[in-house]
Amino acid sequence: PVAPPAPPRPAAAAPAEEIARRRNLAIISHPDAGKTTLTEKLLLYGDAIQQAGMVKARANGRDSTSDFLKMEKERGISISSTCLTFEYNAARVNLMDTPGHADFSEDTYRTLSAADNAVMLVDGGKGLEGQTKKLFGVARRSRLPVFTFVNKLDRPALSPWEVLDEIASEFGLETAVRTFPIGDGERFKGVYAVETDEVWLYERTERGAKAALTKIPYADSAAAIGDDELVAQLAEDREMIQELTPPLDEAALASGAMTSVYFGSAMSDAGVEPFLDEFIQLGSRPAPRPLRVAAGDDPKKLAPDHGDFAGFVFKMQANLDPKHRDCMAYVRIVSGTFEKGMKVTHARTGRSLTLSTATMLFGSDRDGVQEAFPGDVIGLNNPAGGLFQIGDALHTGSKIAFEPIPSFSPEVFGYLRPTEVGASRKSFNKGVDQLLAEGAIQRLSERGNPSPDPLLAAVGELQFEVVVDRMEGEYGVKCAVERVSYTIARWVQPELPMDDAWAAVDAAKKAGALAGAFYAEDVFGRPVLLFRNAFTVERLENDAELGLGLKPWALPPLG
Numbered sequence: 001p002v003a004p005p006a007p008p009r010p011a012a013a014a015p016a017e018e019i020a021r022r023r024n025l026a027i028i029s030h031p032d033a034g035k036t037t038l039t040e041k042l043l044l045y046g047d048a049i050q051q052a053g054m055v056k057a058r059a060n061g062r063d064s065t066s067d068f069l070k071m072e073k074e075r076g077i078s079i080s081s082t083c084l085t086f087e088y089n090a091a092r093v094n095l096m097d098t099p100g101h102a103d104f105s106e107d108t109y110r111t112l113s114a115a116d117n118a119v120m121l122v123d124g125g126k127g128l129e130g131q132t133k134k135l136f137g138v139a140r141r142s143r144l145p146v147f148t149f150v151n152k153l154d155r156p157a158l159s160p161w162e163v164l165d166e167i168a169s170e171f172g173l174e175t176a177v178r179t180f181p182i183g184d185g186e187r188f189k190g191v192y193a194v195e196t197d198e199v200w201l202y203e204r205t206e207r208g209a210k211a212a213l214t215k216i217p218y219a220d221s222a223a224a225i226g227d228d229e230l231v232a233q234l235a236e237d238r239e240m241i242q243e244l245t246p247p248l249d250e251a252a253l254a255s256g257a258m259t260s261v262y263f264g265s266a267m268s269d270a271g272v273e274p275f276l277d278e279f280i281q282l283g284s285r286p287a288p289r290p291l292r293v294a295a296g297d298d299p300k301k302l303a304p305d306h307g308d309f310a311g312f313v314f315k316m317q318a319n320l321d322p323k324h325r326d327c328m329a330y331v332r333i334v335s336g337t338f339e340k341g342m343k344v345t346h347a348r349t350g351r352s353l354t355l356s357t358a359t360m361l362f363g364s365d366r367d368g369v370q371e372a373f374p375g376d377v378i379g380l381n382n383p384a385g386g387l388f389q390i391g392d393a394l395h396t397g398s399k400i401a402f403e404p405i406p407s408f409s410p411e412v413f414g415y416l417r418p419t420e421v422g423a424s425r426k427s428f429n430k431g432v433d434q435l436l437a438e439g440a441i442q443r444l445s446e447r448g449n450p451s452p453d454p455l456l457a458a459v460g461e462l463q464f465e466v467v468v469d470r471m472e473g474e475y476g477v478k479c480a481v482e483r484v485s486y487t488i489a490r491w492v493q494p495e496l497p498m499d500d501a502w503a504a505v506d507a508a509k510k511a512g513a514l515a516g517a518f519y520a521e522d523v524f525g526r527p528v529l530l531f532r533n534a535f536t537v538e539r540l541e542n543d544a545e546l547g548l549g550l551k552p553w554a555l556p557p558l559g
Contacts, residue, residue, distance in 0.1 A: 013307045014337045014373040022375030023283045024094035025147075026111045028139060029121035030129035034151040038121060038266040039084070039097045044210060045273050046093060048086035083330060083377045085360055091280045094377050106408040106459060107315070107440055109138050110390060113405050114314040114332035116284040116375065118144045124157035124184070124263065127166050136171060145284050146259045148175075149275055154265040157184040160237070164245075164261065174258040176248040177241050178278055179271050181263040183230045191264055191271045192218065192234060194241060195248075195278075199225065199234075202270045211269035254284060286375035289334045290403040302335050304374035308397030309336030309344060311378075313388050314405065318434035318474070327382040327434045328359075331394065334402070338372040347393035347401055348556075355380060355394075382437065390439045391556050409552035410442055410457035410489050413530060414464060414481040416471075417453045423477050425452070431475035435467055444489075444528055447519040455520060456481065457489060457528075486518055486530035488537055493547075494554035498525050505529070508546045524557055 029035045043049045084095045096115055098108040112118060118139040122128060139146055150163055164175045179191040182199065190201040199221035203212040216224050218238065222231045252258035260282065264271020288301035289312075302310055315330035343354050359379040360369045372378050382388045391405045418428055432454055436443045441464075442457040458464055464481045471479045493501040505527045508514050518530035529550070531537050541550050 012337050013305055014335070016305065018373040019286055019304050019375065021091050022094070022286050022373065023091050023117070023280060024096065024115055024286075024375055024377070025117040025119050025279065025283065026096040026098055026108070026115035026139075027119045027121055028098060028108060028112070028132065028135035030123065030126075030131040033121045033123040033126075033129070033132070034266050035121050036097070038119075038149065038151065038272070039095060041266045041269060041272045042093075042095060042276060043084060043086060044269075045276055046086035046088040048084065085377070088276060089280050092376070093280075094375060096377070108135055109408070110314045110405050110439070112138055112142050112144065114312075114330075114377065115142075115144060116287050117279070118142075118146045119279075120146050120148045120259070122148060122150045122163065122167075124150045124152045124160075124163065124181075125155055127158055127163055128170055133170065140171075140256060143256060145254050145256060145282075146173075147275070147279060147283075148259045148261045149266075149271070150181075150261065150263045151266055153181045153184050153263055153270065154188045154268045155185055157181070160263055161240075167259065167261070171259075174246050174249075174252060176253070176258055176260045177245045178248065178260050179262045179264065179274050180234075180237055180241060181271075182225060182234055183227070187227065187230065188265065188268075188270070189225055189227070189230060191262075191274065192238060193274050200270070200274060201225070202268055204268060213269075213273070248282075250282060253282060286334075292401040292403050302400065302402075304335050306335035308395060309338060309342065310334045310393065310395040310400055311338070312394070312402045313390055313392045316382065316388065316390060316438040318438060318470075327386070327437055328379045329382050329388040329392075331378050331380055333372055333374050333376045333378065335374055336396065338369075338376070338378060340368075340370045342396070344394045344396055345399070346387060347395060347399055348389070349387070350399075351387070353383070353394070357381065386433055386437050389437070389556065404555040408459050410459055411487055412458050412461060412464065412483070413444075413486050413489075414456055414483040415451070415453045416456050416467065416479055416481055419478045419480050427475045428471070428477045428479075431471045431477060435470060441467060443523055444520040447521055447527070455484070484518070484530075486532055488531040488534060489520075490529050490531070490537060490540075490548075490550040490552060491522070491554040492527040492529060493549040494526055494551055496549075498527075501527050504547050504549070508540075508548055511546070513540065513543065513546055522554070526554060 027035050027039060084097065086093055096111045098111045120132060120136055122132060136146065148167060160181055167173060168175050177194055179193050181191055182189040190199060192199055197218045199216050199218055201214045201216065201224055205212050214224060225231050248260060249258055253260055260278065262271055262275040264275065266272060286304040288303045291300040291302055293300055311331045311333040313329045314332055316327060317330065318327045338358065340358060341354065341356055343352055346353055358369050369378055393400055393402050416432065444455040444457050445451065446455065456464065468479050468481060471477050492505050514529065516532060516536065520528040520530055522528050537550065540546060540548055
């Protein structure tokens with residue numbers, strides 16, 4: 001007789017050495033600061049790829065590893081978060097590439113919720129830009145250490161000292177200079193490494209390959225630099241760094257009071273390797289995660305060395321494998337050891353799941369994984385019916401819920417409708433369910449008037465374009481978004497039971513206070529009011545007697 005399969009092993013605490021060697025980071029930047037290029041060069045130096053695929057590299061048919069959606073490849077922009085894992089100097093690095101486009105800030109916010117470190121990428125020719133400032137605020141609220149890489153020094157750039165002053169004044173940060181540029185534009189030679197007092201000089205090689213590097217002690221570097229003006233400028237800059245900038249304080253970096261600053265050019269490789277070396281040395285290891293507690297209770301956190309397995313879903317991605325129409329949940333492991341075949345509990349529903357297949361992600365590629373540890377990101381197929389939602393916890397042992405990930409307030413609204421007679425309603429519904437599960441767009445419905453066509457709520461117009469493009473390309477259904485003329489959404493008493501919240505709406509409606517409002521409900525059945533102007537919203541917010549408790553976003557229910 002055939003022996004029955006061995007039962008899955010119980011969850012166990014993660015080995016301390018595996019926790020200690022994990023690093024993960026999310027890159028934040030304004031569009032076109034070079035984020036995808038920096039991502040690819042980090043992968044190149046981590047030997048995860050053999051050749052950097054530049055954005056829209058049509059000359060030889062290559063595309064970037066981190067931009068894998070059709071629209072990303074066509075437009076040369078990042079509109080989806082991806083996770084890329086590689087080994088470097090005995091460390092395991094989980095690099096989370098984030099959207100640069102402002103309409104997809106919410107995806108970036110969720111990715112930062114799963115990160116332990118942030119890298120702020122700044123265009124050296126433009127300084128701090130609007131989206132960079134906004135996303136830095138998100139990283140600060142997440143209490144992440146922030147490393148700064150000032151990019152594009154191979155182009156005409158601002159004075160490095162001007163950029164440092166801007167960072168200090170805009171964010172109230174101390175700036176610890178770790179590498180400093182030697183020239184800019186066509187005269188850009190490389191970087192000066194503060195810690196080792198060395199000059200790193202670069203020469204271009206074959207396109208996509210690593211640049212040729214020469215490292216020289218500063219005292220011997222003048223001849224190799226070969227430019228008297230740059231040599232004199234470096235001597236002055238070196239003296240100013242020593243006398244005017246603070247030394248690196250690891251505790252201040254970890255707390256977010258200081259940022260370590262690196263200059264370079266991702267396109268020409270300059271400064272990428274010294275940055276990566278220091279990130280491995282200084283980057284935060286997997287950190288404890290805040291747990292969701294009742295109002296008034298003391299804060300609690302779950303430590304990575306906790307004995308039970310726990311993780312949370314921070315991102316959903318449909319159609320990583322278009323042939324199978326799958327939907328992948330990205331799960332950040334917080335504690336314990338993941339093992340293939342283990343049984344876990346889905347906290348929101350109490351449902352028991354066997355994790356028989358999990359993958360380690362690399363852009364759109366994935367490999368099966370047998371075990372994983374805190375700090376890792378694994379991919380799980382969303383069970384039939386779309387069980388997983390962003391923010392869901394998976395665990396062994398006692399029930400837990402992590403601090404929830406809020407949604408951004410949508411500003412554009414419209415019905416998604418098929419445009420061809422006879423379009424497959426089954427394909428339409430599946431596409432809607434999978435794409436909206438990703439969380440970039442919220443699904444609403446009109447109260448008391450259910451429609452087979454969903455009312456979409458998004459932060460920006462590009463999100464609608466992406467849904468329409470992907471519905472046709474991935475599900476074969478041509479669609480259009482029929483806009484409705486509302487610009488503001490407010491949830492009503494989202495912390496109350498649904499019936500109580502609707503009672504507040506009905507009372508305000510009866511009092512004649514909601515003229516012109518659109519009555520919608522979210523996927524949890526909670527009331528959402530849509531308005532055409534801010535004046536009406538302000539009036540309702542200032543009327544305490546109505547008791548609407550309007551909120552620009554709502555946390556998912558605890559379950």
